[in-house]
Amino acid sequence: MRAAGSGPPRRRRVWGYVTPLLLLAPSLIFYGVFVLQPLVKSVELSFTDWDGAAPTLNYVGLDNYAQLIGDDRFLLALGRTVIWSALYIALAVGGGLLFAALITELRRGQALVRALAFLPHALALAVTGVIWAQLFHPNIGAINAGLEAMHLGGLAQAWLGEPLLALPSVAVSSGWHAYGFYMVIFLASMQTIDPQLYEAAAIDGAGGWHRFRHVTLPGLHNATTVVLTLATINSLKGFDAVWAMTGGGPAYATEIVAVYIWRVAFQVGELGLAAAASVILTIIVLAFTIGFNRNRDRRAV
Amino acid sequence: MRTASHRRHPALLVAVIVITGATLYPFAWVVFGAFKSQQEIFGSPLLLPQEWRWDNFATAWTTGNFGHYFANSMMVALAVTVLEVAVACPAGYAFAKTRLRNHAWVFYVYLFGLTLPVQAIIIPLFYQLQSYGLVNSRTGLSLVIVATAVPFAVFLMRSFFRDLPDAMVEAARIDGANEWKIFWRVMLPMATPGLLALAVFSFLGAWNEFLLALLLLTDDASRTLPLGLVRFQSEMTANYGALFAGIVLAMIPSVLVYVALQRSFIRGLSAGSVK
Numbered sequence: 001m002r003a004a005g006s007g008p009p010r011r012r013r014v015w016g017y018v019t020p021l022l023l024l025a026p027s028l029i030f031y032g033v034f035v036l037q038p039l040v041k042s043v044e045l046s047f048t049d050w051d052g053a054a055p056t057l058n059y060v061g062l063d064n065y066a067q068l069i070g071d072d073r074f075l076l077a078l079g080r081t082v083i084w085s086a087l088y089i090a091l092a093v094g095g096g097l098l099f100a101a102l103i104t105e106l107r108r109g110q111a112l113v114r115a116l117a118f119l120p121h122a123l124a125l126a127v128t129g130v131i132w133a134q135l136f137h138p139n140i141g142a143i144n145a146g147l148e149a150m151h152l153g154g155l156a157q158a159w160l161g162e163p164l165l166a167l168p169s170v171a172v173s174s175g176w177h178a179y180g181f182y183m184v185i186f187l188a189s190m191q192t193i194d195p196q197l198y199e200a201a202a203i204d205g206a207g208g209w210h211r212f213r214h215v216t217l218p219g220l221h222n223a224t225t226v227v228l229t230l231a232t233i234n235s236l237k238g239f240d241a242v243w244a245m246t247g248g249g250p251a252y253a254t255e256i257v258a259v260y261i262w263r264v265a266f267q268v269g270e271l272g273l274a275a276a277a278s279v280i281l282t283i284i285v286l287a288f289t290i291g292f293n294r295n296r297d298r299r300a301v
Numbered sequence: 302m303r304t305a306s307h308r309r310h311p312a313l314l315v316a317v318i319v320i321t322g323a324t325l326y327p328f329a330w331v332v333f334g335a336f337k338s339q340q341e342i343f344g345s346p347l348l349l350p351q352e353w354r355w356d357n358f359a360t361a362w363t364t365g366n367f368g369h370y371f372a373n374s375m376m377v378a379l380a381v382t383v384l385e386v387a388v389a390c391p392a393g394y395a396f397a398k399t400r401l402r403n404h405a406w407v408f409y410v411y412l413f414g415l416t417l418p419v420q421a422i423i424i425p426l427f428y429q430l431q432s433y434g435l436v437n438s439r440t441g442l443s444l445v446i447v448a449t450a451v452p453f454a455v456f457l458m459r460s461f462f463r464d465l466p467d468a469m470v471e472a473a474r475i476d477g478a479n480e481w482k483i484f485w486r487v488m489l490p491m492a493t494p495g496l497l498a499l500a501v502f503s504f505l506g507a508w509n510e511f512l513l514a515l516l517l518l519t520d521d522a523s524r525t526l527p528l529g530l531v532r533f534q535s536e537m538t539a540n541y542g543a544l545f546a547g548i549v550l551a552m553i554p555s556v557l558v559y560v561a562l563q564r565s566f567i568r569g570l571s572a573g574s575v576k
Contacts, residue, residue, distance in 0.1 A: 019480040020399035023391035024407075027451050030388055034426070034448030035414055041425035052428070099320060105313055115563050116321050119328070122559035124509035126527040127551050130534050131327055134334070134548075140541055142330050145346040176324065181570070188571035229416070236418045240511040244531050261420050275424050282421040289416040 045275035052271050064276035073252065074277060077260040080167060081281075084256050085235040087168060091175025093231050096182030097220075101212050103183075104190055114187060118180035125177055125237060129244025132173035136160050136245075160246050163253035170254055174241050178234065182227050189223035190216060229292045233285060257281050331552070334545035342541045357546035361533070364543070366521065367550045370529035373439060374508055374554075377525060380443040381507035382500050385454050388447065389499060390492070393458020394484055398470055408459075414452030422449075423516050430517060437523045442514055446507050454499055457569065461495030462488065498569025501562045508555060526551050 046064055048057045068074045103113050120128065135142050136159035144156040159169040197215045206214065239258040242248060248259040255263070257277060265274035334342055335357050336350040361367060395401045396408050426445065427436070435441025465488060473483045489496075511527045518524050524532070530551045537544040559566065 016400055020395040020401040023395035023399070023484070024401065026388040027392040027411075027455055030444070030448040031411070031414060031451045034429075034445050035417070035422060035451070038422040038425040038429055039417070041429070042421055045425060102313060102317055102320075106317065107310075113317060113321055114567065117324055118563070118567065119556070119559065120324060122505060122555045123552060124511060124527040124555065126511040126531055127509075127548065127555075130530055130544075130548055130551075131331055133534065134541070134544070135327060135330070140334075140342050140346050142326075142346055149347060176327070180324070184567055184570050233416055233418065236420065237512075239420075240527075243511075243515070244534070258418070258420050261423075265424050271424055278418075278420045278424065281418055285418050286416055 042275045042278055045272055046279045047276075048272045050271045051269050060272070064273045065280070067273060068276055068280065073255075074257075074260060076252065077255050077257045080254070081236075081256045081258075084167060084171060084238055085232060087171035088174055088178070088235040088238065089228070089231050091171060092178035093182050093227055095175055095179035096184075096227075097186050099179065100183045100186035100190060101216060104187065105208070114180075114184065117183055120177045121181045123177065125174070125240035126244045128173055128177045129170075129241040132170075132176070132241075133160065133245045135173075136169050161250055163250055166246055166250060166253045170238070170241050170245050173245065174235075174238055177241070178231075182231065185223060185227055185230075186220060189220050193219035225292050229289050232288050232292070236281075236285065328552070328556075331545055331548050335542065335549045337542055337545075339540070339542055342545075357542035358550070360540065360543040361546040361550060365533045365537075365547050365550075366524075366529060367526075367533075367547060369522070370524055370526045371550075371554070373523060374526040377439050377443050377446070377510075378504050378507040380439075381446045381450070382503045384443065384447045385450055385503040386496060386500055389451060389454030389458050390489070390496065391484065392451075392455045393460075394462050394488060394492075396455065396459040397462035398465075398467070398488065399480070411452045411455050414449075415456060417452075419449060419512060423512070427516055436517055437520050438517075439523055442510075442517050442523075442525075443507070445513055445517065446510055449513070450503060450506055454503065457499055457502070458492070458495060461492050461498075465491050494565065494568070497562075497565045501558075501566045502569060505555065505558060505566075508558070526554070 044057070047059050047061060049060050049063070050057055099117060103110050106113065123131075134140065138144060138156070138158040138161070141159075143159065144153075147153055147155050157165055160166050193216065197219070198211060201211050201215050236258055238256060239262070242254050242256060242259055243262075246254045248255040248263060258281070261274045261277050261281070264270050264277065330347075333348070333350055334346075336353045336355075337357075338354065341350060392411075396411075401407060430436050430438075430441050430445070433441070435444070469487055469491070470483055473487045478487070509527060510525070511531075514525045514528045518528060521529075521532075530547055533547045534544060537547070
């Protein structure tokens, strides 16, 4: 280092990168070996009909992609993923935002409420799924029992057994798990909003809703971008909850793309097809992420 | 204005209490269920147990193998925490304070990983780990969890190091400290809150990991807690009390870690995301 510093300028410039690159190297090795390498391999597999056992890869061009685009099961799984993400964002992000707005108005106890609302997020999503599978249980579940206690027993359902109710029911469990997480981000962002804006709004006679609509929401624009990006990516982790609660059923009713990929790869053994589905999913997620963040940059200027 | 907000206060308070109560009720419900007999679980599912019985926990512990799952989860989570901090800290520093910060594209390679769904890698990953002999191995699972968490961990550490004043680096350099010394002796001690937040995130993330564990651990001897609980659920379809006790056993460590460390957890999340 010291010797390099006294060398000619060109050599010094090159040597100056040695330390930073050494600092970077451990993370890059992990990331390269266990993330980037399999990612490239996924793309390669998506052009083959590999079944997991064949000793060599047989390239089939775009056949897997063509098959997916014509496959109702895959298209329905995509559609369910859109519904799933929308439900997740409405419950977890919407819930987190509203609750954050509520508790900023609290005079005291804010930190306690924040910590309690965050508690479900400390659990594994799979554990959350097991808990909610019992809450939704038709015979022993608290939800049906609660409805009966309120003399609404007619509304009792086999929540996870009904094709139309299963996906929203799983989404409720994921919303419970995650809303505190988004709430914490929104709260942190709300604290950066200039209090004078609230005072000005109060002088203008604005009520709680107007303050929220015209001061809080615009002030949260960049946090909202971060949260929507995070939520879109996190909604794919819905796999854990689905797997623990319904396994993708009844029949295909909760088969989101993440579950489709798992079933087709590891239960049917069509690894090439599943890899193609994973590539399509990745492209969709990247497109959404870039879309959200372009919006952020332009508005921030 | 004062009076208006006072008038709103009771309704606000009621709403906050109701929502917080609804958030906490599932925890209480599961704990109550763990102490009930099978008849009580069917007969009075909403209420407190008439008599607090411990036999469900005994059943869950002996038939459910929870002690074993617990040990596996603990080993994986500790290994991941140590490795993640060791790997992400220098990288975050390199992006925040060295001349690498002028090369944004390198950081974009990491940012890309932040948006990558894990489904994009799981299929080849299984066969890759199999060829290394790392399937059904806690080591294999730990290495993979570290790698998939690298983008977030580096992102978090970069934002912590960026907040430290550049003047400290300059002063140390003028005093003749080399780059390693600046990192180890000057910057790292100042980033302790960030390190702690990263450690908590890493521990809980590894403790709660499900999909990668499902992919890589297929024999009962290596199963972690979430995996073991999901399997226990499929076996205990006739004994709900034992299942509730199993859920409580799986919940306790996460809740304890969170309660002990929630301050640094929430602080880390607030700092890492708003930037």
